[in-house]
Amino acid sequence: xxxxxxxxxxxxxxxxxxxxxxxxxxxxxxxxxxxxxxxxxxxxxxxxxxxxxxxxxxxxxxxxxxxxxxxxxxxxxxxxxxxxxxxxxxxxxxxxxxxxxxxxxxxxxxxxxxxxxxxxxxxxxxxxxxxxxxxxxxxxxxxxxxxxxxxxxxxxxxxxxxxxxxxxxxxxxxxxxxxxxxxxxxxxxxxxxxxxxxxxxxxxxxxxxxxxxxxxxxxxxxxxxxxxxxxxxxxxxxxxxxxxxxxxxxxxxxxxxxxxxxxxxxxxxxxxxxxxxxxxxxxxxxxxxxxxxxxxxxxxxxxxxxxxxxxxxxxxxxxxxxxxxxxxxxxxxxxxxxxxxxxxxxxxxxx
Amino acid sequence: xxxxxxxxxxxxxxxxxxxxxxxxxxxxxxxxxxxxxxxxxxxxxxxxxxxxxxxxxxxxxxxxxxxxxxxxxxxxxxxxxxxxxxxxxxxxxxxxxxxxxxxxxxxxxxxxxxxxxxxxxxxxxxxxxxxxxxxxxxxxxxxxxxxxxxxxxxxxxxxxxxxxxxxxxxxxxxxxxxxxxxxxxxxxxxxxxxxxxxxxxxxxxxxxxxxxxxxxxxxxxxxxxxxxxxxxxxxxxxxxxxxxxxxxxxxxxxxxxxxxxxxxxxxxxxxxxxxxxxxxxxx
Numbered sequence: 322x323x324x325x326x327x328x329x330x331x332x333x334x335x336x337x338x339x340x341x342x343x344x345x346x347x348x349x350x351x352x353x354x355x356x357x358x359x360x361x362x363x364x365x366x367x368x369x370x371x372x373x374x375x376x377x378x379x380x381x382x383x384x385x386x387x388x389x390x391x392x393x394x395x396x397x398x399x400x401x402x403x404x405x406x407x408x409x410x411x412x413x414x415x416x417x418x419x420x421x422x423x424x425x426x427x428x429x430x431x432x433x434x435x436x437x438x439x440x441x442x443x444x445x446x447x448x449x450x451x452x453x454x455x456x457x458x459x460x461x462x463x464x465x466x467x468x469x470x471x472x473x474x475x476x477x478x479x480x481x482x483x484x485x486x487x488x489x490x491x492x493x494x495x496x497x498x499x500x501x502x503x504x505x506x507x508x509x510x511x512x513x514x515x516x517x518x519x520x521x522x523x524x525x526x527x528x529x530x531x532x533x534x535x536x537x538x539x540x541x542x543x544x545x546x547x548x549x550x551x552x553x554x555x556x557x558x559x560x561x562x563x564x565x566x567x568x569x570x571x572x573x574x575x576x577x578x579x580x581x582x583x584x585x586x587x588x589x590x591x592x593x594x595x596x597x598x599x600x601x602x603x604x605x606x607x608x609x610x611x612x613x614x615x616x617x618x619x620x621x622x623x624x625x626x627x628x629x630x631x632x633x634x635x636x637x638x639x640x641x642x643x644x645x646x647x648x649x650x651x652x653x654x655x656x657x658x659x660x661x662x663x664x665x666x667x668x669x670x671x672x
Numbered sequence: 673x674x675x676x677x678x679x680x681x682x683x684x685x686x687x688x689x690x691x692x693x694x695x696x697x698x699x700x701x702x703x704x705x706x707x708x709x710x711x712x713x714x715x716x717x718x719x720x721x722x723x724x725x726x727x728x729x730x731x732x733x734x735x736x737x738x739x740x741x742x743x744x745x746x747x748x749x750x751x752x753x754x755x756x757x758x759x760x761x762x763x764x765x766x767x768x769x770x771x772x773x774x775x776x777x778x779x780x781x782x783x784x785x786x787x788x789x790x791x792x793x794x795x796x797x798x799x800x801x802x803x804x805x806x807x808x809x810x811x812x813x814x815x816x817x818x819x820x821x822x823x824x825x826x827x828x829x830x831x832x833x834x835x836x837x838x839x840x841x842x843x844x845x846x847x848x849x850x851x852x853x854x855x856x857x858x859x860x861x862x863x864x865x866x867x868x869x870x871x872x873x874x875x876x877x878x879x880x881x882x883x884x885x886x887x888x889x890x891x892x893x894x895x896x897x898x899x900x901x902x903x904x905x906x907x908x909x910x911x912x913x914x915x916x917x918x919x920x921x922x923x924x925x926x927x928x929x930x931x932x933x934x935x936x937x938x939x940x941x942x943x944x945x946x947x948x949x950x951x952x953x954x955x
Contacts, residue, residue, distance in 0.1 A: 371858060402855060
């Protein structure tokens, strides 16, 4: 239980700036994901919080006290590693007990905490076994139990599900959410998987090129990406970006005119989520040249171009579209994002 | 097609089997027979001759003492060196290369190197004299200075043979993912605890190999001892050499050879039993 303030953390590796003055505040009990592509600096930030790496400058405080310079063990945190790092030469029980043993906890407390964590993660039957006898998912449970057994102020997770197969990942995701909600631990979760971040987080910090591009709830980040990068990184298919001419503060789409935010120039970038469109009657709406129509069962995925620019949209499964067909799309003004074509930064959402 | 010709693998390994049989197993059987026979009849006479010899007890004691001192020191040093070099980023290969130079020197040459340091007119005396610590040449390698002689031989052996242990240990350390140590660190393990509770158990296979190899080699110590101590410091292989070369008694020499082999086998079995390697408990 703790709130964390990350203040202007910077990390240089030689001439390479891995983190460029990153700041982030995480509230008590909150689950925050650091989401970004590999090499964006998210793991470096996590390792600096953990104390496994030292920042070049900046400060991190937990509950108002700076932890910079403290060794990892004095930071009151626990960590779950990507490859589990469950000790192969210890039984599951001893693995879960490890942190408590290091704290010189008495045997009664060790037993109580191990049993509690084991029950939470459903690994009681495996307590006497060695990790190599367990599947990846089971080992990941052991790693989480080991972290929770010490009742950390902050739980750090570094891509904990990325080594699991797709089905197990989904199952563990749901389970993690349940377990962490029950434990109420402040959690920082590093992932490159946007669905994981969306599904688990209270808030997501999207990291790109050593910077945090946007912090917000999954819905905010999804619906109103702050930058072109965020829009294209989150969502499947990614957000469409269509460059459009602006005349007198408006953009003409089909028979309708959409007001664009003040301050935009001659052209503006329309950020369009593929599933926010509806099929328009013929000759109305935004024209899309469909190249491939893929019926996915739950929906119909269309790939093609809008105004000569690549686009992907989703229609209800009940629609039928032929490859090569030209169709019209109706847009929902409230669900559009307008971005500057130069900076790639979005204009504030209209009130 | 090829998998039907089941004789091909046998054909391919035949040369090695043949040469091993010719050059290893045949001499081994001969040696054993030589040791336990007398004039073509089974006999323990050679064993008796070996055991009542004045140097027998001393050579056993010396060989074991040397092994007991040299092997643990080498393992400890190799662990320290391996751990230190794993923290080094730049120049790691160069450091390892320098550390392994003694490996490239034959053991007799190594003995000569240390002889030039430790003999009466050697570098050590020159240094001590110039520092005013001794007033005249001091003998370190005679039967009157058994402790100095032992220390000199032990140091030379440690210098010569640590590299092979270190190479095995470094290979073992490289197998331990750094996440294990980081996890232990996060959960509050001190550097020493991380070493004893995480690193050491995880490099058991390397440790076992290094111990077996180094112990067997330590029981076979000869050239360095011969160069530094001559007959002032009898060891088992030295005795075998003396019986064969100077006494021209091949049978007693064979008895020594068999004894050394038995001791080595027992040591190997001991390590295999004591340092159990369970593949289930490794990364």
